[in-house]
Amino acid sequence: MADAKMGGKVRRLRQDRQLTQAQMAERLGISPSYLNLIENNQRPLTVPVLLKLAQHFSIDLDVFNAAEDGNLLDDLMEAFADPLFDAHGIKAADLRELVGIAPSLGRALLALYRANRGSQVATRAPEGAAEGEDRMLELPSGMPSEEVSDFIAGHGNYFGALEQAAQSLWSAQELSVETLYQDLTRVLATRFAVDVSVLPASAMGNLLREYKSLQRRLCLSELLPMSSRTFQLAHQIALLGFRDEIDKLAARGKFTTDEADVLARQSLANYFAGAVMMPYERFREAAASCRHDLDILQHRFGASFEQVCHRLTTLRRPGAEGVSFHLIRVDIAGNISKRFSASGIRIARFGAACPRWNVYDAFATPGMLRVQVSQMPDGAAFFCVARTVAPAGRPATRGPFGPRVSQLAIGLGCPVAQASALVYADGVKLDDPQAMNPIGVSCRICERTNCVDRAMPALHHKLEIDENRRGVSAYTLVN
Numbered sequence: 001m002a003d004a005k006m007g008g009k010v011r012r013l014r015q016d017r018q019l020t021q022a023q024m025a026e027r028l029g030i031s032p033s034y035l036n037l038i039e040n041n042q043r044p045l046t047v048p049v050l051l052k053l054a055q056h057f058s059i060d061l062d063v064f065n066a067a068e069d070g071n072l073l074d075d076l077m078e079a080f081a082d083p084l085f086d087a088h089g090i091k092a093a094d095l096r097e098l099v100g101i102a103p104s105l106g107r108a109l110l111a112l113y114r115a116n117r118g119s120q121v122a123t124r125a126p127e128g129a130a131e132g133e134d135r136m137l138e139l140p141s142g143m144p145s146e147e148v149s150d151f152i153a154g155h156g157n158y159f160g161a162l163e164q165a166a167q168s169l170w171s172a173q174e175l176s177v178e179t180l181y182q183d184l185t186r187v188l189a190t191r192f193a194v195d196v197s198v199l200p201a202s203a204m205g206n207l208l209r210e211y212k213s214l215q216r217r218l219c220l221s222e223l224l225p226m227s228s229r230t231f232q233l234a235h236q237i238a239l240l241g242f243r244d245e246i247d248k249l250a251a252r253g254k255f256t257t258d259e260a261d262v263l264a265r266q267s268l269a270n271y272f273a274g275a276v277m278m279p280y281e282r283f284r285e286a287a288a289s290c291r292h293d294l295d296i297l298q299h300r301f302g303a304s305f306e307q308v309c310h311r312l313t314t315l316r317r318p319g320a321e322g323v324s325f326h327l328i329r330v331d332i333a334g335n336i337s338k339r340f341s342a343s344g345i346r347i348a349r350f351g352a353a354c355p356r357w358n359v360y361d362a363f364a365t366p367g368m369l370r371v372q373v374s375q376m377p378d379g380a381a382f383f384c385v386a387r388t389v390a391p392a393g394r395p396a397t398r399g400p401f402g403p404r405v406s407q408l409a410i411g412l413g414c415p416v417a418q419a420s421a422l423v424y425a426d427g428v429k430l431d432d433p434q435a436m437n438p439i440g441v442s443c444r445i446c447e448r449t450n451c452v453d454r455a456m457p458a459l460h461h462k463l464e465i466d467e468n469r470r471g472v473s474a475y476t477l478v479n
Helices: 007-016 021-028 032-039 047-057 066-079 083-088 092-101 103-119 143-154 160-173 177-192 226-241 243-251 258-277 280-289 294-301 305-312 358-364 416-421
Strands: 195-199 209-212 217-221 326-331 336-341 370-375 381-389 397-399 402-404 408-415 436-438
Touching (some): 007 032, 021 047, 066 092, 066 103, 092 103, 143 258, 143 336, 160 226, 160 243, 177 195, 177 226, 177 258, 217 226, 226 258, 243 258, 258 305, 294 305, 305 381, 305 408, 358 370, 358 381, 408 416
Antiparallel strands (some): 209 217, 326 336, 326 408, 370 381
16 A cells, blocks of 8 residues: 555646546546545555556656655654744644645755755854954855755665766776776876876875866875775766766756755766776675675775775665665764765754764774664664774874874664674674664654753653753653
């Protein structure tokens, strides 16, 4: 049976076709009263009716994708968790009804919220600040990056055209994993008349890569490890040799700003680079045979920890999928700079994420791989590994109290049902409730009112403060 909350889409389809309920009901072979119940979400949209809709109105069944509406509901719940809406008493049921009846309106409200966040600037100085002192700034939310993230997620983090382009490069240039850096250097020289130079950090300044088009010269910083140098060579080949494929893909994004358009092309070139370094079939088979041992994959393909983890999230070719992985990259302040989710886990888009994710624990044990079995409030369970990494090409900064080493943390996970495909799950009791670490998306929308790590009040539970009692957290309900 199809999802029961599709009435709004059926109504919108009927209105777009300028049909009465009686006219549409006749085409579908049902009564007008039954159609009225469907449109008001009082009856489910069954598979036979759904097939008749597709047959008589020539629509793509993806229009009635329940998972898509689930994602919209999650996004709206997270957006309306903003304290900005506290006074309006918006409940989860209200948002579910909105998604069921008018999903287009829900998307419009979400776009408006994002635009508002992206354009906010401070108009208030810190309390007690003298005139002329620096004012507090509310940083923009990074709309271009959000647009690109949505674009990539909409493609399931898989771009078949770029996989084919990478394979064509391998076939035409007879590349080899063992000599890939030298092979790509040769391709740049012979096919594009581009010379590659590795320059001292002092000559590159803050740049890690610079392509000088007039000189036909690609400059790389000596600070880049070999895996990153190889990646940058493949990235440049994408921009020089496969621009048409990248432009066609980016054009589908219908981005609202030039910045988002450029960022999308950069992301697609990065995707191509990963596909060149780790060819799809060879990498998928290697990952399966070594049971996703990340160390083995790094050494076999000359890639970094992050590159391997990222590539694992792209193995989504229809009929030849890999494990359904999600990936999150964070800094020590909790900022999320990369996220993909094929596992179905919900990753925060606005504000802070759940502090109980092991990707944050990784900072306490630099370089050590941490394992976690986690469970969302809805019961969905995931197996996750996490480890810190040093950003490529970023040296330690020196100060009066010694060097500060920059670190990021990478979290990689999959549904518990697929965890046995990972060597790291050996010996872990995946079905033991005591092994499950309860997590959420973020404090504001998490339903766990008794969480000791809660940093903010829950959106859908009234905050009750008793001056005579104090729990482990000011926002944890005291029984």
